[in-house]
Amino acid sequence: MISCTEFIPAYSELFRFLETRDGEKAVTGFWEYISDHFLNNLRELVKEHGIKGCWLYWNRTLNEEAADFTMELDEDAGEFRITMHHCPSKGRLLTMTHIRPYPEYCLHCDILYRRVLEPLGYTYEFDSSRIDQAACSIIVRRKDT
């Protein structure tokens, strides 16, 4: 059995496997598939609760992932923000010495969530400028704000 605590290297290695077989487009295609088939919980929460659905979704996942983060919701302003001070996934990959992480690992966070949220009427900003320090941020805004 593969433990859920070993998933991040498993995921990284899956991206590498796909890229080796079919190039970058195969990795992007997989991320789109994951977004369409695996993120129904985020999709349904946002449909039901509006932007608060983002809070409900990430409040569970980031706590279970033991992330180091600040999360803010302003429903009146239609804005949700995550400031990831230290991403547990990227942090693990950066400290692993015996495997070579997939170099574009963090891009999946841009494609997966954007693909769910934009069709529901939100903008999605992903700042990946500090991923070399396992830090990033996302801002989700209602389009009418």
Next chain:
Amino acid sequence: MAKLKIDRQASDNTYLHKDFHSALNTGLEYLETHYSEQAVRDYLRQFTLAWYAPLTKSLREKGLSVLREHYERIFALEGGVAEFHETPDDLQIDVHENPAVTHMRAQKIAISPLFVETVRTVGKTLCENTPFDAELLHYDETTGRYTQRFYRRGL
């Protein structure tokens, strides 16, 4: 309308996100439908060779007790139930409650018929270039219960 803010540090929580089992299941499903069943096995072999390289090295140097310790740790961490029967040349693991399958069933996730390969292929690959081999004696696709045996080759 809510205005909420939380700050969390890594030390505030335990790292145990069981939805990752479901995400891995989705990955296997993708490989099977977009490539082939063999692609699932090839990927799991590649992952095992890379990620578990230190474990395989320890298996080669110290024997089956390292596998027992590895799996005992995982099942304890995830709340699984497993029995271990070990001799210097043989380790049998009887998994009575598989945390991955139990979690996915509770979430009503359709489990890939190739999820069994996370046990079979991973076990066989762990033993590559060691004096040991692995066989899956039993696997219940519904519950995820299984019996896996690691043994010294040639006995």
